[in-house]
Amino acid sequence: MTLTVYNTLTKKKEAFQPLEPGKVRLYVCGVTVYDLCHVGHARSAIVFDVIYRYLKYRGYDVTYVRNFTDIDDKIIKRANEEGTDYRTIADRYIAAFYEDMDALDVLRPDLEPLATENISQMIEIIRRLEEKGIAYQAGSDVYFSVEKFPEYGKLSGRSLDDMMAGARVEVDPNKKNPLDFVLWKGSKPGEPAWDSPWGPGRPGWHIECSAMGSRFLGPTFDLHGGGKDLIFPHHENEIAQSEAAFGVPFVRYWIHNGFVNINNEKMSKSLGNFFTIRDILKSVHPETLRLFVISKHYRSPVDFSDEALAEAERALERLYATLEEVEKRVPDAPEEGSVHEKALMAQDKELFEKIQSLPDQFREAMDNDFNTAQAIGHLFEVQRALQRFLDSFGRKKLKGPAAALARMGAETVKGHAGVLGLLTRPPEAFFRELRRLKVREKGLSEAQVEELIEKRNQARKAKDFEEADRIRDQLTDMGVQLEDTPEGTRWKIR
């Protein structure tokens, strides 16, 4: 089985062949650190986190680089507004970014370079381009001449003529061609500046990824990712700079994730229709957000709404509930491998077969351009068969081969979900975190709820069901849902 990846460059799914067998060099555009991240950033981070995890699961030795753009006009603007320097702003939002990513269980890439720590590499590329007559200085700025790179437009699928036709580009008297883009920006007095052959200034946005990509992964690397909105001009320009400077292909496979929409419209800063990650995490469990995001294929748009999140939450609860039940009812299963396959199969042929086939099905789904939605579907199939199997024993604890099979089912589900960054917590921890989140959101106190439940249970014991139901209705109105079990009453917030 081979991994196939949709390549934006060729607009086709292609068999993935890394430059060096067994090794993958992955670069993803990080964020410009001038503000808090929103859910759109979260999607991108989660999508590439899953891709990173899957590539490793697939046995590749992955080097994953994700940069920080820590010098840029927006950062300078923000610093001016607050009467501070760019470094303070950048550092603050880098710290905030890490808090958000950690909360989302997004793994740290192997390398996270800062633009400002790679200025000399950028200058070197610009110098080469200038030497080749592809870059030109105009005033204190240096520009890339798009006409000198015949393949300009190959990623975004447009020709220079097309772009000129409907161009909404402001006329810049310095530019030879309106589509030329800045490589080096001369700084005005008081702005942050680095020395360069063209005078003090700062790098243009696009050059940093060319510099950091080539520095840490080589002049050609395997995968480069980012949001769809980066295809043009950012990634188009990266290709132009890198290939013009080094004379070799820049990236073999380009991967772009779709947007998060609100009411069918792109979530974005400029439209103002965004939620920050930390805001959402006040009422939504991070794993719920992750399941929501990867329930849909990474290239499609995904519509963000309370209802959609609630659905994802219920689905996740279902998975965790089964795992929890296995923990409770299968306290000690025979050691793995100690029970013969035939004995396991005799317990429940369908469950056994589903467990056996999950690894292949999961891999097949993920190999198909990271089809997480399909992979999750397979997870649920095993979960349902497993829950059915547990139910067939009533409330009894499972022993011997039955216990072994149940345990095997839970481990298989958990193991594969883990590749997606799901079901990574002990079930009790998940339910505890979820309830705490909801209790806080609703402004309730756990003690208050527990007290009412205790009262209700006393009424139940006294067979005063009228009173018990009255209290339950009261709790229902508060958003508390009860579940009476032999081990006592459990509750959650709905």
Added chain:
RNA sequence: GGCGGCAUACCCAAGUGGUAAGGGAGCGGUCUGCAAAACCGUUAUUCACCGGUUCGAAUCCGGUUGCCGCCUCCA
């Protein structure tokens, strides 16, 4: 105006030419003091519309309609 994407049940959603995964919601049942949760059953002869290719199309081709994105900072 140029380039690109999408349209599958009440909602979300997978579907890689061979006869519609999965999740949510609803309804009926089992369980329960009653509920809840869970389980069982049920909900698309059909994939926006019109043509075409094919033994066979949700899948391929052409057209129509609708929605979205990029072309300006943007994940």
